[in-house]
Amino acid sequence: MANTDATTLDGGPALLIPGMGEEGEELVVKQTAGQQSDAEEVTYGTSRADRQTSFDLADFPVLTGEEEDWRFTPLHRLAGLHLPEGDDTLLTGPAPQVTVTEHEGVTIETVGRDDNRLGSFMVPDDRTSAAAWASFSEATVITVADNLEFEKPLEISVQGNSKDPAAQHIYIAVGANTHVDLVINQTGQAVVSQNIEFAVGQGANVNVVSLQAWDDDAVHVGSQQASLGKDSTFKHVVISYGGSLVRLTPITRFAGEGATTNMYGLYFADAGQHLEHRIFIDHSTNNCTSDALYKGALQGKGARAVWVGDVLIRGNTSGTDSYEKNENLLLSEGAHADSIPNLEIETGIIDSGGHASSVGRFDESQLFYLMARGIPEPTARKLILRGFLNEVIQKIGIEEVEEAVTEVMEREIADVAL
Known part of the structure; x- marks a missing residue:
């Protein structure tokens, strides 16, 4: 595989990056200021922190496909989820049905859009998320009480049954010091723009697995945003293999010090599928890890697969430890992957920060090693593929889900022409 970018900074709790001070990249700032005759000429939007966020759909112009955030997405395949006809239109189709397994300490409500919990920390940051916010009339609110320890996963089924463009909003609040596994299984026929909020309480330990197992013709655009309380742990695992087009934007923001997030994903794209994932981790608080x-x-x-990773380490933080990595394995001619890791550091004092990505075919040295020991080439290739996929599968941490995902991947592997 070709490694497009790899950077690792690891120098202990008081690492000072050369050329940078505690206020950030001072040298570059001075050079830029010296080149410009007017401070107002600074281009807006070069930082992830400058991304437009708004509940008002009109603040996000109709998409042209030339926008940086949308240049990889085939707009003609969005089935109108981006409201190309203008801001006066809405997504009026029936939202997928949400059902939740019963458990003591868990409440499920259907609320109106005026419920003050909705949007309390999540604000749309692109046109499809804003379209979903503008269009939904009712939301599902799932509340998990404080100080609970779940022996079995809390299962959330999202079942689609319509091709009419729809909007959906789900709000999930997990109480302080609660440990819970959440499995969100999205299946069926759907054309949906969806916002999901995760409010993670202080000291909580939450493991979310989001399965995109839609029917082959489904279209799903979603924003999944989490706010982490002090000393909480949040693991978010995305598994995408269903649907015609899936574009997810998982976002984690730290609302309290000492929180940890682990964001993992696995996707398997077949002929004609477009699977796109754009993660954002916002380090805005001290002593947080991602x-x-x-x-x-x-x-x-x-x-086609697209992965864009954005990690922002803000200038008012210290004690940050962050790393992001994306790897893509092309199994046949005609497949294409784009991988763009972004690490933005506004302070010179961090514990560790790094990023890496790769896109390529099978590792010839691994193939040689296995074939030299008498393993036929097709078998060797599938062994390498299993090992490649299993690194993420084993991070799910829920045995029954790991087994189910392994079965799905085995079916996908069986169809690979090697």
Whole structure:
């Protein structure tokens, strides 16, 4: 595989990056200021922190496909979820049905859009998320009480049954010091723009697995945003293999010190599928840790994957430890993957920060090693593929879900022409 970018900074709790001070990249700032005759000429939007956020759909112009955030997404395949006809239109189709397994300490409500919990920390940051916010009339609110320890996962089923463009909003609040596994299984027929909020309480330990197992013709655009309380742990695992087009934006923000997030993802794109994942981790608080690993395998003509990783370490923080990595394995001609890791550091004092990505075919040295020991080439290739995918599968941490995802990946592997 070709490694497009790899940077690692690890120098203990008082690492000072050369050329940078506690206020950030001072040298570059001075050079830029010296080149400009007017401070007002500074281009807006070069930082992830400058991203437009708004509940008002009109603040996000109709998409043209030339926007940086949308240049990889085939707009003609969004089935109108981006409201191309203008801001006066809405998504009026029936939202997928949400059902939740019963458990003591868990309440499920259907609320109106005026419920003050909705949007309390999540604000749309692109047109499809704003379209979903403008269009939904009712939301599902799932509340998990404080100080609970779940022996079995709390299962959330999202079942689609319509091709009419729809909007959906789900709000999930997990109480302080509660340990829970959440499995969100999205299946069926759907054309949906969806916002999901995760409010994670102080000291909580939450493990979310989001499965995109839609029917082959489904279109799903979603924003999944989390706010982490002090000393909480949040693991977010995305598994995408269903649907015609899936574009997810998982976002984690730290609302309290000492929190940890692990954001993992696995996707398998077949011929004609478009699977796109854009993560954002916002280090705005001291002593927080993040780790991100996404892996994808692609096979068939027109199989397309896009991964964009944004990690922002703000200038008012210290004690940050962050790393992000994306790897893509191309299994056939005609498959294409774009991988863009971004690490933005506004302070010179961090514990560790790094990023890496790769796109390529099978590692020839691994193939040689296995074949030299008498393993036929097709078998050797599938062994390598299993090992590649299993690195993420084993991070799920829920045995029954790991087994189910392994079965799905085995079916995908069986169809690979090696």
